[in-house]
Amino acid sequence: MHKAVCCFLFFCSFSLSALTLEQLQQQLTTQKVIRGDFKQSKNLQMFNQPLVSDGSFLLSHQEGLIWTQKNPFPVSLVLTKDKLRQQFSGQSAEIVEASDNPMVFYFSHLFLSLFKGDLASLENQFSMTLTGDLQNTWILHLTPKAAPLNKVFKEIDIKGSIQIEELLLVELNGDSSVIEFSHIDQAQSNLTLQEKNAFEF
Amino acid sequence: MFVQQTLLQKKLPIETNILALLPKNQQDDVAQYAFEKIADNINNRVIFLIKGKDKDNLIKAAEHFTKSMASIGLFADIESTISVGQQESWSSLYFPYRAQLLSEADKENLKTPETRVNHVIQQIYNPFSGVSGGELRSDPFLLFRDYLSSRNTSNSHFSLHKSYLISEVENNLYLLIQADIAGGAFDRELQNLLPVLQGVETRVEERFHVKLLHTGSLFYAAYGTESAKGEISTIGIGSLIGILFLLLMVYRSILPLALALLSIGCGLLVAFVVTVLVFGEIHIFSLVFGASLIGISIDYAFHYLTERLVHQDNWDSDFALKEIFNAITLGLVTSLIGYLGLLIAPFPGLQQLSLFSIVGLFSAYLTVVMCYPVLSQTPSTVKQPNIVILDAWLRLWRCNRLRVALPGGLILFALIGLTQINFDDDIRQLQAMPDSLKEQEYTIKNITGVGNNQQLLLVKANSEEALLQRLEQLSMQFNDWKKDGFIGNVQSISQFVPSIATQQENYKQVKFLYQQQADYLSNRLNLVEPIIFDQTFNPLLIKDYLNSSVSESLGFLWFGKVVGQTASVIALSDVNNPELIKGYISAQSDVTRLDKAAEISAIFAHYRHFISEMLLVTYVMIGLLLVWRYGVKLGFLVIIPPFVAGLAALAITSVLAIPITIFNLLALLLVLGIGIDYTLFFAEQKNREKSRNTFLAITLSAITTVLSFGLLALSETQAIHGFGVTVLTGIIIAWLLAPLAMKKQDVE
Numbered sequence: 001m002h003k004a005v006c007c008f009l010f011f012c013s014f015s016l017s018a019l020t021l022e023q024l025q026q027q028l029t030t031q032k033v034i035r036g037d038f039k040q041s042k043n044l045q046m047f048n049q050p051l052v053s054d055g056s057f058l059l060s061h062q063e064g065l066i067w068t069q070k071n072p073f074p075v076s077l078v079l080t081k082d083k084l085r086q087q088f089s090g091q092s093a094e095i096v097e098a099s100d101n102p103m104v105f106y107f108s109h110l111f112l113s114l115f116k117g118d119l120a121s122l123e124n125q126f127s128m129t130l131t132g133d134l135q136n137t138w139i140l141h142l143t144p145k146a147a148p149l150n151k152v153f154k155e156i157d158i159k160g161s162i163q164i165e166e167l168l169l170v171e172l173n174g175d176s177s178v179i180e181f182s183h184i185d186q187a188q189s190n191l192t193l194q195e196k197n198a199f200e201f
Numbered sequence: 202m203f204v205q206q207t208l209l210q211k212k213l214p215i216e217t218n219i220l221a222l223l224p225k226n227q228q229d230d231v232a233q234y235a236f237e238k239i240a241d242n243i244n245n246r247v248i249f250l251i252k253g254k255d256k257d258n259l260i261k262a263a264e265h266f267t268k269s270m271a272s273i274g275l276f277a278d279i280e281s282t283i284s285v286g287q288q289e290s291w292s293s294l295y296f297p298y299r300a301q302l303l304s305e306a307d308k309e310n311l312k313t314p315e316t317r318v319n320h321v322i323q324q325i326y327n328p329f330s331g332v333s334g335g336e337l338r339s340d341p342f343l344l345f346r347d348y349l350s351s352r353n354t355s356n357s358h359f360s361l362h363k364s365y366l367i368s369e370v371e372n373n374l375y376l377l378i379q380a381d382i383a384g385g386a387f388d389r390e391l392q393n394l395l396p397v398l399q400g401v402e403t404r405v406e407e408r409f410h411v412k413l414l415h416t417g418s419l420f421y422a423a424y425g426t427e428s429a430k431g432e433i434s435t436i437g438i439g440s441l442i443g444i445l446f447l448l449l450m451v452y453r454s455i456l457p458l459a460l461a462l463l464s465i466g467c468g469l470l471v472a473f474v475v476t477v478l479v480f481g482e483i484h485i486f487s488l489v490f491g492a493s494l495i496g497i498s499i500d501y502a503f504h505y506l507t508e509r510l511v512h513q514d515n516w517d518s519d520f521a522l523k524e525i526f527n528a529i530t531l532g533l534v535t536s537l538i539g540y541l542g543l544l545i546a547p548f549p550g551l552q553q554l555s556l557f558s559i560v561g562l563f564s565a566y567l568t569v570v571m572c573y574p575v576l577s578q579t580p581s582t583v584k585q586p587n588i589v590i591l592d593a594w595l596r597l598w599r600c601n602r603l604r605v606a607l608p609g610g611l612i613l614f615a616l617i618g619l620t621q622i623n624f625d626d627d628i629r630q631l632q633a634m635p636d637s638l639k640e641q642e643y644t645i646k647n648i649t650g651v652g653n654n655q656q657l658l659l660v661k662a663n664s665e666e667a668l669l670q671r672l673e674q675l676s677m678q679f680n681d682w683k684k685d686g687f688i689g690n691v692q693s694i695s696q697f698v699p700s701i702a703t704q705q706e707n708y709k710q711v712k713f714l715y716q717q718q719a720d721y722l723s724n725r726l727n728l729v730e731p732i733i734f735d736q737t738f739n740p741l742l743i744k745d746y747l748n749s750s751v752s753e754s755l756g757f758l759w760f761g762k763v764v765g766q767t768a769s770v771i772a773l774s775d776v777n778n779p780e781l782i783k784g785y786i787s788a789q790s791d792v793t794r795l796d797k798a799a800e801i802s803a804i805f806a807h808y809r810h811f812i813s814e815m816l817l818v819t820y821v822m823i824g825l826l827l828v829w830r831y832g833v834k835l836g837f838l839v840i841i842p843p844f845v846a847g848l849a850a851l852a853i854t855s856v857l858a859i860p861i862t863i864f865n866l867l868a869l870l871l872v873l874g875i876g877i878d879y880t881l882f883f884a885e886q887k888n889r890e891k892s893r894n895t896f897l898a899i900t901l902s903a904i905t906t907v908l909s910f911g912l913l914a915l916s917e918t919q920a921i922h923g924f925g926v927t928v929l930t931g932i933i934i935a936w937l938l939a940p941l942a943m944k945k946q947d948v949e
Contacts, residue, residue: 046334046338108329108331171334
C-alpha cells in the first residue's frame with residue numbers, strides 16, 4: 001500500500017512537472033527586464049585554446065539588448081529592433097541600420113530571439129524538442145530546418161531553470177560557442193535613465 | 202477576300218504602342234538598340250505595394266494576393282520574397298573570386314593593414330556578428346562578408362521580415378511585390394486581363410483591410426487603348442448619327458440615305474484594308490483620326506444629292522454628275538494636297554493617318570462618281586426645302602461693305618489672338634495620363650527608392666575591360682555627386698563586376714595584407730595552423746555575372762557588343778541638378794544621355810518648322826492652280842476664306858490657352874484642303890440658283906465636318922484635342938466666308 005502511494009505520488013509529480021513549450025515561453029517572458037553577467041567561450045578547432053570573454057548584459061524585452069564586454073577588451077554593443085550600435089575600445093561608435101543592410105541584421109535578430117527565448121519566432125526556422133522541467137533544469141534543443149542556418153549549425157541548445165543559463169551553438173564541423181549567464185537579477189524591472197539613453201541612438 | 206482573311210484572324214492588326222508612331226533614332230544605332238532593350242525591360246515590369254498597419258497581416262495578404270495573381274495568366278514571374286536561394290546566389294557567385302573583391306570601405310582601410318587584425322578579433326568576440334569557424338577558415342580576415350554586404354546596400358528603406366520586403370514610412374507599412382508580365386505591355390490580350398487583376402486587388406483589399414497600389418507601363422497602355430477605343434466609338438457613332446439625321450431632315454427619303462452609307466462604308470473599308478496592306482497594321486491613333494473621315498467623305502455625296510433634290514423632275518443622273526464633276530474633283534484634289542503634306546513627314550503615325558484619309562476620301566469620291574449615277578436614276582420625289590435663312594445670308598453678300606468688313610474684321614481678330622500663341626513640343630501630348638495612375642506611380646517610386654527623375658546614360662567603349670574601367674571612373678564621379686546630394690542613387694554594372702585592373706589591384710592589396718599580418722593574426726588567435734595565402738588570380742568576368750541568377754534585376758543594363766562597340770548603361774535616379782549632369786555629359790565623348798522624350802520633342806520642334814514651310818508651299822501651289830483656272834482676281838477670292846480661316850483658327854486655339862503643337866499646324870493643312878472646297882463650289886457656279894443649291898450642299902458638308910472634328914476636340918489626348926479645336930473653328934470660319942467667291946451678279 002505504501003509502495004503504491006509512493007508510486008502514485010511519483011507519477012503525479014512527474015506528470016505535473018513535464019514542461020511544454022508554451023509554459024516555457026510563458027516563464028521566459030514574465031520578466032520584462034533582466035540583468036546579469038556573461039562568459040562567452042568560442043571553441044574552434046583551429047584555435048589551440050578557446051577564446052574567452054566576459055562582461056555584463058541588460059535585456060529589455062521592449063527595447064533590446066545592451067552587451068557590455070569587459071575582458072579581454074572593453075566593447076559596448078547595443079541592439080534594438082532595427083539598429084545596432086558598436087563601440088570598440090578607444091574607437092568611435094558605429095551605427096548600422098537594418099534598412100541599410102538587412103543581411104547583417106539577420107543573425108543579430110536570431111541571436112536576440114534565442115536570448116529572449118522568443119520561441120514563437122524561432123519556430124519558423126528551427127524544430128524544437130524540450131526536456132526537463134522548471135524546478136530543475138530544462139534543455140531546449142533547436143535543429144535548423146533550412147538554409148542558411150542548416151548549412152552552418154548542427155544544433156543550438158538553450159539551457160536554463162528559472163531563466164536562461166546557457167546558450168550553446170554547435171556548428172556542423174564541430175566548432176562550438178558557449179555563453180554562460182550568471183548573477184541574474186530580475187527584480188529591478190525599470191530602466192535607469194542611463195540605460196534608457198543607451199537605447200536612443 | 203482580304204477582309205475574309207482579316208476576319209479569320211482572331212484579332213485585328215491594331216497597334217497600340219505609342220512608340221510605333223515615332224520615327225526611329227537615325228543618328229545612333231547603339232542608342233536606339235539600348236533604348237529598345239531598356240524600354241522592353243521597364244515596360245514588362247509591374248510593381249505592387251500593399252499598404253497596411255500590421256506586418257503579419259500584410260504577409261498574409263501578400264501570400265493570398267500572389268497566389269491569386271499567379272492564376273490569372275497575366276504574369277510570367279512574380280517576386281514577393283527574397284528567397285534564401287537568392288541570398289546564397291550572391292555568395293556562390295563571388296566566393297571563388299574573393300581574393301580579388303574588396304568593398305570600397307575595406308579598400309581604404311587596408312591602406313593601413315595593421316588595423317585589420319583588431320577588427321577581426323572584435324568581430325569574433327561579438328556575439329551578434331555570427332562569425333562561424335567555417336567562415337573564419339576560408340576568410341580569416343573577414344573581407345568577403347564586407348564585400349557581400351556592400352553589394353546589397355540600396356537606397357530603399359525596406360527590411361526583410363520573414364523573407365518579405367517591408368518598409369515603414371510615416372506610420373504606414375508597405376510590402377513590395379514585383380512581377381514581370383507574360384508578354385509586352387502593348388499586347389491587347391494581356392491588357393484585357395486587367396479587369397480580372399482589378400477584381401483580385403479589390404478582394405484582397407476588402408478581406409485583409411489593406412490598400413493596394415500598383416504601377417507599370419501595362420496600366421498606362423491599357424488606359425490609352427480603352428480611351429482611344431471609347432473615342433473612336435464616340436466620334437464614329439456621333440458622326441454617323443449626325444449625318445443620318447441631317448440626311449433625313451433635308452432629303453427625306455431612303456435612297457439618299459442608302460447612297461450616303463454606301464459612300465461612307467466604301468471609303469472606310471478600302472482605307473482600312475489598304476493601310477493594313479501597306480503598313481502591316483494600323484495604329485489606334487490613326488483610327489481615332491480616321492473616324493473623323495466619316496464627316497469629310499460625305500461631302501461629295503452631299504453635292505450630288507443636293508443636285509438631285511433640287512432638279513426634281515428634270516433629273517438626269519449623268520448630266521448632274523457632269524455638272525458637279527469639276528467642282529468635286531477640284532475639291533478632292535485640294536483635300537488630297539492637304540493630306541499629302543502629312544505623308545511626307547517620316548512619322549509612321551502621320552503617314553498611316555494620311556494614307557488612311559487619302560484612300561478613304563478617294564474611295565468615297567469614286568463611289569459617288571461611278572456608282573451614284575447608276576443607282577439613282579429615279580428623280581427625287583421630295584419637295585425642295587425652302588431655306589430662307591440661307592437665302593438671306595447669301596443676299597447679304599451683295600453688300601460690298603460686308604465683303605470687306607467680315608474678312609477684314611476676322612483678320613484683325615486673328616492677329617490680335619495670335620499674340621497669345623504658345624508653342625509646345627512635348628511628347629507627352631500624345632499620351633492620355635490619368636491622374637490616379639500617376640499618383641500611384643509617384644508614391645511607389647518614392648517608397649521603393651527607385652526615385653523619380655531618372656536619367657539613363659549610355660557608355661560605349663572598345664572592349665569589355667575598357668568599358669568596365671570607364672564605368673568605374675564615371676561611378677566614382679557620380680558617387681561624389683551622391684555625397685553632395687546632387688543625385689539620389691547610382692546603378693552601374695561595374696558595381697557588380699569590377700574591371701580586371703581593379704581586381705588585380707585588390708588581389709595585390711589582399712596578398713600584401715596576408716604577407717604582413719597573417720602571422721600576427723595567427724598568434725593573436727592562437728591558431729593550430731598558421732594562415733597562408735593560397736589563392737591564385739582568376740578574374741571574375743561579365744559572363745559569370747550574367748549567367749548567375751543575381752543579374753536578373755540589373756543585368757539588362759549591360760548590352761555587350763553592339764555595332765562594333767561594347768556598351769552599357771548607368772542609371773541615375775533622383776537627379777536634383779540636371780544642369781550639372783548635362784554639362785558633365787556633354788564633355789564626355791563616349792557618354793550620351795538616353796532620353797527618348799527629349800529627342801522626340803526635338804524632332805517635333807524640327808518638324809513643326811518644316812510643316813510651317815509646307816503650309817506656305819501648299820498655299821502657293823493651290824494659289825497657282827486657282828489662278829490657272831479662274832484668273833487672278835477670282836483665284837485670289839477663292840483662297841482668302843481658307844487663309845483667313847486658318848489664321849483665325851490658330852488665333853482662337855491660342856486664345857483658348859491650348860499650346861500650339863505640330864498637330865495644330867497639320868490641322869491648318871486640313872482647314873485649307875477642306876475649307877477651300879466651299880469657295881471652289883461657289884466659284885464654279887454659273888448662276889444664282891445654282892449658288893443657292895451649292896450653299897445648301899456646302900452647309901450640310903460643313904455641319905458634318907464640324908461635327909466630326911468637334912467630337913475629336915473632346916479627346917483626352919492633348920494632341921488630338923488641339924487638332925480638333927483648330928479644324929473645327931477653321932471650318933466654321935471658312936464656311937462663313939465662302940460666299941466671298943460667289944459672283945456678285947448672282948446675288949439678286
